[in-house]
Amino acid sequence: MSTISSFTIERPAGTPIATGVDCQLDNITVMVAPGSGGAVPYNSYMLISLSGPIDIANGDLLLDEVNVDAKGNPVQYRVSGNTEQFDDHSEVMVTKNVQVTP
Secondary structure, eight states: OEEEEEEEEEOTTSOEEEEEEEEEEEEOOTTHHHHTTTOSOTTEEEEEESSSOOOOOTTOEEEEEEEEOTTSOEEEEEEOSOOEEOSSOEEEEEEEOOOOOO
């Protein structure tokens, strides 16, 4: 399953790199996660840029500009892999930051 959204990209120090970055999030299939020996958590996604290559690096934070969590905060993802740059797009694995509420 895929979703398309717009993101703000921040470096780990909180420095915004870009806003309004249109990307597609693809679920990592159920078959890939167990086959990775547990190295790919179930809250992992493949992020694919839709408007050309983007400046994104391991550890960057992505804030979803469209979707919010139950508290009204932007859904957050952390880049958890090395970016593959292509002529017309970028691809990178991201992990959804899951907020646990007591």
